[in-house]
Amino acid sequence: MFKKVLAALILTSAAPVIAQQAPAPAPSASAPRLIVAIAVDQFSADLFSEYRPYYTGGLKRLSEGALFPRGYQSHAATETCPGHSTILTGSRPSRTGIIANNWFDLKASRTDKQVYCAEDESQPGTSSGNYAASSIHLRVPTLGDRMKAANPSTRSVSIAGKDRAAIMLGGARADHVWWLGPKGYVSYPGVPVPPLVQQVNRAYEQRLAQANPGFELPAQCVAKDFPVSVGNGKTVGTGRFQREAGDARAFRVSPEQDAMTLAFAMAAIQSMSLGQQAQTDIISIGLSATDYIGHSYGTEGTESCIQVDRLDRELGVFFDHLDRMGIDYAVVLTADHGGHDLPERHRQNAMPMEQRVDPALMPRALSQEVATRTGISGKTLIYGDGPSGDLYFDPSLSPAERARVEAAALALLRAHPQVETVFTRAQIAAAPSPSGPPESWSLLQEARASFDPERSGDLLLLLKPRITPIANPGTGYVATHGSPWDTDRRVPILFWRKGIRAFEQPLGVETADIMPTLAALIHLPVPKDQIDGRCLDLIAGEGSSCPDQ
Incomplete structure (x- = not known):
C-alpha cells in the first residue's frame, strides 16, 4: 500500500509545499x-522476538544493525x-512530567477534572474528551528541540497516527506536527494546512473510499487462525x-x-529535502496501528500476526x-x-490463571465502598482513570477525613486477591530516583520513575501479573x-x-538512552544532569560512538 499511496501524492513542484529554512554550515x-526516529505503538519485545525469524523487509534490516x-x-x-x-x-516520566495518558487536577476550574496528557486544559470550553491539543505538559526538550536550539x-517534523505520539516525539519546537484525525491528518488549533498535507488528505480520502477486501494470511500466521470468544457475542x-x-x-485499526x-513521512522528506542540505534534520514517525489492533483483537491472533508482517x-x-x-540517514x-494478550486466549494456551479485573476495583466502586466504610457521604471520595494506577482523594476532605479515607482504601485494596501492592505518595516521594539495570528495579523504583509531585495521585494501585484491567471486553477493547x-515494560x-x-x-x-x-551521533552536547539516560555505544568492537566512553 505504501507505494500506491506515495504514487498518489504530488511530491515535486516548482515551489516547496512545506516551507523550508536556509541551510546552515555543514556538520x-x-x-x-x-x-529517522520510529515509535511502533505497543510493539513489545515479545512481539518483536516472536516473529523475528520471518522478517524479510524493514525489520530484518534493522535487526542487522x-x-x-x-x-x-x-x-x-x-x-x-x-x-x-x-x-x-x-x-523518564518523573522528569518529563508525563505520568500517564490522563491524570486528575481536582482543583481545576473547569467541571472536568481529568487532564489529557496532550491537551491545554486552560482553553475555554474544553474537556479531556474535547480538547485543544498542546505540548505544554511536556516539561523537557526533545532531541529535535535541542537540535533546533x-x-x-x-x-x-513529527508525523503519527495519534496526537500524543506526534506531540511527545516532536516536542515544543517542531516545524511540523501532524496526526491522523477522523477526516485526515491534522495539527494544533489554528495551524494552516500546507499544500502537501492537503494532498496527503486527498490521498487518504481516496484510499478510504475504496473497500479493502482484506490481507492474505502469511504462512507464519496459519496456526493462529482460530476464534476466541470474549463475551457478549x-x-x-x-x-x-x-x-x-x-x-x-476500520482503517485506523488496520495495517492501512x-x-x-509512512507515505506521508516520505512525502515530507521529499518535499522539504530533509537530510539533503547542510544541517542534520530529524523526522519522528509514530506508527499507531499495532496498538489499536492489540487492544481490539489481542496480540496473538491472525490480526496481530498480519499487522507485524505488513509493518x-x-x-x-x-x-x-x-x-x-x-x-x-540513521534510524532508531x-x-x-509492550502489551499483554487477552486472558481468554491465554487460558486456552496453557495459562489458566489469567483473569480479568474485578469491577469492585474500579474507582467509582472503590469510592462507594470507602464511603460506606467511613460513613463519609455526599461526595466522590476517590478519583481514578481505571482499576490500576493513580488514585486521587477529594481535596475538600478535612485532614481527619482524609486519614480515614486513606486507611479504609489501603485496607480494602491490600486485602484484595488481585492487588499486588499499593503505595502512598509519601512512600514514592521518599524513594530515590532509580539507577542500575532496569530489569532489576523494584516496584517502588518503577513507581518513582513515574512520579511527579504535582500530577501524581495520593495512592498508586498496582495489580498482580496476569490480571487484565478490563472488566467487560464485550463492549470495547479486549x-x-x-x-x-515486563510484558508491558520490555520493548526492542x-x-x-x-x-x-x-x-x-x-x-x-x-x-531514555x-x-x-542519537545526540552523540550528531555531536550534539547534552548535559548529563538534564537527562536520565546514557549514551549507548553503537560501534561493535574497538572504538565508541559515545564521546565520554
Whole structure:
C-alpha cells in the first residue's frame, strides 16, 4: 500500500509545499544528515522476538544493525503518552512530567477534572474528551528541540497516527506536527494546512473510499487462525482486516493506517529535502496501528500476526525509497510500551490463571465502598482513570477525613486477591530516583520513575501479573497494557545506519538512552544532569560512538 499511496501524492513542484529554512554550515562529515526516529505503538519485545525469524523487509534490516532486544520503558505507568515522552527526551516520566495518558487536577476550574496528557486544559470550553491539543505538559526538550536550539536551520517534523505520539516525539519546537484525525491528518488549533498535507488528505480520502477486501494470511500466521470468544457475542482471532468503503474506524485499526503514515513521512522528506542540505534534520514517525489492533483483537491472533508482517513490508519499502534518494540517514526504532494478550486466549494456551479485573476495583466502586466504610457521604471520595494506577482523594476532605479515607482504601485494596501492592505518595516521594539495570528495579523504583509531585495521585494501585484491567471486553477493547510487569515494560530498541557493523546486546537498556545515543551521533552536547539516560555505544568492537566512553 505504501507505494500506491506515495504514487498518489504530488511530491515535486516548482515551489516547496512545506516551507523550508536556509541551510546552515555543514556538520562533521561523520554525522548523518537525517535522523529517522520510529515509535511502533505497543510493539513489545515479545512481539518483536516472536516473529523475528520471518522478517524479510524493514525489520530484518534493522535487526542487522545495533540491536537491543531487551529495552525497557523502565517506569511503572506503561501507557502511550509516558512511553513516547521518554524516547526522544532522554528522560523518564518523573522528569518529563508525563505520568500517564490522563491524570486528575481536582482543583481545576473547569467541571472536568481529568487532564489529557496532550491537551491545554486552560482553553475555554474544553474537556479531556474535547480538547485543544498542546505540548505544554511536556516539561523537557526533545532531541529535535535541542537540535533546533543548537542550529535554527534544523528541520524537525513529527508525523503519527495519534496526537500524543506526534506531540511527545516532536516536542515544543517542531516545524511540523501532524496526526491522523477522523477526516485526515491534522495539527494544533489554528495551524494552516500546507499544500502537501492537503494532498496527503486527498490521498487518504481516496484510499478510504475504496473497500479493502482484506490481507492474505502469511504462512507464519496459519496456526493462529482460530476464534476466541470474549463475551457478549464478540469473537476475535481470525480477522483479515476486511473493510467497507468509508469505514474510518476500520482503517485506523488496520495495517492501512501505518502505510499511510509512512507515505506521508516520505512525502515530507521529499518535499522539504530533509537530510539533503547542510544541517542534520530529524523526522519522528509514530506508527499507531499495532496498538489499536492489540487492544481490539489481542496480540496473538491472525490480526496481530498480519499487522507485524505488513509493518515489516512497509518499513522495507520506506527504507528502500530513502536509499534511492541517496540520503545519509540513521534510524532508531522502538516502542512506547509492550502489551499483554487477552486472558481468554491465554487460558486456552496453557495459562489458566489469567483473569480479568474485578469491577469492585474500579474507582467509582472503590469510592462507594470507602464511603460506606467511613460513613463519609455526599461526595466522590476517590478519583481514578481505571482499576490500576493513580488514585486521587477529594481535596475538600478535612485532614481527619482524609486519614480515614486513606486507611479504609489501603485496607480494602491490600486485602484484595488481585492487588499486588499499593503505595502512598509519601512512600514514592521518599524513594530515590532509580539507577542500575532496569530489569532489576523494584516496584517502588518503577513507581518513582513515574512520579511527579504535582500530577501524581495520593495512592498508586498496582495489580498482580496476569490480571487484565478490563472488566467487560464485550463492549470495547479486549486487551491492554499499563502494568509494571515486563510484558508491558520490555520493548526492542534497534539502531541502523548504512555500513554499521551488526551486534546484539541482550542486557537491559532504557528507552531514555535513545536520545543521548542519537545526540552523540550528531555531536550534539547534552548535559548529563538534564537527562536520565546514557549514551549507548553503537560501534561493535574497538572504538565508541559515545564521546565520554
